[in-house]
Amino acid sequence: MENIKIAVIGATGLVGQTVLKVLEEKNLPISEYAFLASKRSCNKKILFFGKEYIVKELTDTSFDENFNYAIFCAGSEVSRKFAPIATSKGCIVIDNSSYFRMDYNVPLIVPEVNPEDIKNHHGIIANPNCSTIQAVVALKPLDDNYSIKRIVYSTYQAVSGAGYKGVMDLKNGISNFLATNDGIDLLKNSNQNYELQKFPLPIFSNCLPHIDVFLENGYTKEEEKMINETRKILKKPNLKITATTVRVPVFNSHSECINVEFEKDFNLYDLKGILKSSPGIILKDDFQDEVYPTTLDTNGQDKVFVGRVRRDYSVKFGINLWVVADNVRKGAASNAVQILERLI
Numbered sequence: 408m409e410n411i412k413i414a415v416i417g418a419t420g421l422v423g424q425t426v427l428k429v430l431e432e433k434n435l436p437i438s439e440y441a442f443l444a445s446k447r448s449c450n451k452k453i454l455f456f457g458k459e460y461i462v463k464e465l466t467d468t469s470f471d472e473n474f475n476y477a478i479f480c481a482g483s484e485v486s487r488k489f490a491p492i493a494t495s496k497g498c499i500v501i502d503n504s505s506y507f508r509m510d511y512n513v514p515l516i517v518p519e520v521n522p523e524d525i526k527n528h529h530g531i532i533a534n535p536n537c538s539t540i541q542a543v544v545a546l547k548p549l550d551d552n553y554s555i556k557r558i559v560y561s562t563y564q565a566v567s568g569a570g571y572k573g574v575m576d577l578k579n580g581i582s583n584f585l586a587t588n589d590g591i592d593l594l595k596n597s598n599q600n601y602e603l604q605k606f607p608l609p610i611f612s613n614c615l616p617h618i619d620v621f622l623e624n625g626y627t628k629e630e631e632k633m634i635n636e637t638r639k640i641l642k643k644p645n646l647k648i649t650a651t652t653v654r655v656p657v658f659n660s661h662s663e664c665i666n667v668e669f670e671k672d673f674n675l676y677d678l679k680g681i682l683k684s685s686p687g688i689i690l691k692d693d694f695q696d697e698v699y700p701t702t703l704d705t706n707g708q709d710k711v712f713v714g715r716v717r718r719d720y721s722v723k724f725g726i727n728l729w730v731v732a733d734n735v736r737k738g739a740a741s742n743a744v745q746i747l748e749r750l751i
């Protein structure tokens with residue numbers, strides 16, 4: 408077997424660290440690893456498969472080392488600059504950032520949904536947005552069977568989706584609350600006078616209908632990403648979709664309420680059976696016993712959990728779904744490693 412060399416870019420971040428964990432779990436036939444980040448983390452030590460690795464600074468010459476594959480987890484700017492350098496040296500890039508996702512020449516892949524598109528790559532394969540990944544895993548089998556006509560997304564997204572700084576904003580908010588409030592005066596919640604690292608407003612005890620930047624049409628970029636990426640992955644460029652994405656004070660795993668309208672009629676029992684037998688889905692749905700998925704079920708898992716499946720009586724053929732998944736694992740790291748696994 409050929410010697411396979413892999414580089415993880417952004418190896419010190421939330422997604423990068425999880426990529427390492429997933430690589431250890433999968434133990435793929437890879438002979439050499441390199442871990443890169445910015446100058447800030449250069450020379451930091453990483454323990455991987457029980458061996459100590461030194462983090463290297465990402466530079467213009469980093470890809471002279473003949474890597475076969477690189478998983479990029481360092482944001483759009485880094486991908487924009489360094490992914491083309493990597494591909495010019497023959498390295499195949501799996502990119503977690505949003506930079507190349509809508510590029511016609513870049514397949515946008517969720518292995519349970521459109522693995523057949525991987526072969527169309529020209530050196531870069533994009534991982535979709537975390538909230539899109541979990542949604543399309545649930546929606547693809549329903550589209551195949553009942554043809555989706557319209558989607559309304561409402562998301563409840565964890566702070567880990569914004570990386571380490573997002574997690575720190577919630578942690579600091581909790582510490583500040585405990586230090587300044589005896590737990591009785593609830594109005595004091597709004598008096599959060601600590602420095603925010605990521606969010607525009609305090610996230611502790613708050614919900615922010617604002618993920619990524621605002622666009623001219625009043626939507627946020629996160630909402631636009633969900634709409635465009637869903638259309639690309641489902642290969643339905645004109646599908647009617649709208650979205651409201653909200654950051655909530657949950658550490659990890661995104662929840663989504665998805666309202667779907669179909670072209671065709673369905674039997675709810677059969678529809679649940681389809682979800683249950685589709686790849687990557689755990690159906691956790693029994694309202695009579697108060698069974699439904701929550702973020703605490705999904706943390707640390709690679710499956711997409713679906714529950715609260717019920718008919719939407721306000722339209723002819725519609726349903727509501729509650730879809731929960733670990734945004735750092737299935738929404739980023741595990742999806743990227745699944746793509747790598749298929750490439751290898």
Ligand SMILES: NC(=O)c1ccc[n+]([C@@H]2O[C@H](COP(=O)([O-])OP(=O)(O)OC[C@H]3O[C@@H](n4cnc5c(N)ncnc54)[C@H](OP(=O)(O)O)[C@@H]3O)[C@@H](O)[C@H]2O)c1
Nearest residue numbers: 417419420421422444445448480481482504568570571739
């Ligand atoms: N968090 C999620 O749920 C999620 C889901 C889907 C996709 N993503 C995407 O995954 C990427 C990483 O997100 P994250 O949540 O892991 O963020 P993070 O925790 O903030 O980590 C960012 C990583 O990028 C590195 N980095 C930053 N600037 C760099 C530069 N100039 N050169 C090299 N490395 C640099 C950082 O290294 P230092 O240690 O040196 O700062 C760190 O390793 C982003 O593109 C994000 O949009 C995240």
